[in-house]
Amino acid sequence: MDFLGIENLKARYGEHVVLNDISMTVEKGEIVSLIGPSGSGKSSLLRALVGLLPVESGEVRLNGEIINYRDKQAVKRLRDRLAIVFQQYNLFQNMDVLRNVMLAPMKVKGWPREECEREATALLEKVGLGAKLHVYPDQLSGGQQQRVALARALALRPEILLLDEVTSALDPELVNEVLDSIRLLASEGMTMIIVSHEMAFVREVSSRVSMMAAGSIVEIGTPDEIFQNPKHERARDFVGKILHR
């Protein structure tokens, strides 16, 4: 059975269909990347999965269990199984780094403070910020803030991590430190869906790559299949463009 199953998912903003019959699966431990031109619906798909974008029809199954996005409690429970990190790190500016990471485990899960603090510290060490526990977000670089956002997302021990262009807002010299943290998670077997414009990185870490255009999945396959001989016209176009930039 697939770990995450998406079937005929459809969503729209008003008249504009942004997800048109999306079907795909993600196995445990897999890293699936979404690529495709701007506006093709990559962010919308991630947002729909975490319940930020209302779904019109279709089905999402997590570990065999159908997710009812109309049920607020179910969506809330879903959110510690599927964690999302955005391009804009959106840290809570009024809390130090440690508290940013501890907040949800303490307040949402109600885990004991010491345990949350220990775990948050360990996570922050893992992303290389063990020395910055009591620093506030506005005193950190973009790359450091984004790594805090990663730690914050991991603090709820999610089963799947969704990353939406987490390096796109960063200066080039800061991109790698964030990618390194993601590589580390990949090596630990974290299941992830990644939207990224860093094609070399996508090729390196992905188990499969899904190419989207105009709200649909055009082609899905291993990185080699997608990057070396894409079958579909639109995928060939897109790959041609990004490889010969």
Add this chain to the structure above:
Amino acid sequence: MNYTLQFGQVIDRLPYLAGGAWLSLLLATLAFFGGMIIGVFGAMAKLFGGRILAGIANIYVVFFTNTPALVQVYFLYFALPSFGIILPPFEAVLIGLTLNSGAYLTEIQRAGFLSIHRNEVEAAETIGLSQMQSVWYVIVPHIVRTLYPSLSNQYILITLGTSMAAIFGVEELTGRALSLNAETFRSIEIFVITAGLYIAITLVANVLLVFLGRYYFRARMRLF
């Protein structure tokens, strides 16, 4: 000028003046917090109240920010009795100052609501915080942090504004200074000391507010 300064007589009455200063602070604090409550509702009415409520809030703000506070209190104190509403001086001044600061605080808080980051709220939602939790842990601290400098500024302004209560016979700092002046005629000494007390009050309030703001709410603000 052959005026010899003699502080002795006035220094003896320092406790009397300090008592007045205490009343000034009380008046300012009550007017500030009353105004904050009005401000929350005013700001919400202006932002989410629809045409009618927003219109009412607007008229309120325009009226109270464009007429002198003194005139507003005069109205409460001298005009309302004709309608059968008689207010003692302290209450008249308190209500006037509260309504006046409520108008300014409506505008200040409206700016606070507008500054909420949609992104931060979304982040709170995606890590599973409930609506109440994200209001409490994310939105309110954000608003306080952003507004803190304007709020403490407003508080100082209200404190100074309380001096007009003297006109209505309230025994706050200026009122007591006037009485003392009538009694001793040591005008220069009295008003030097009175000014000193006002500076002391606002300075202490300012220092406390800045430290509280910087270390508790992480507001960006400087002393002076």
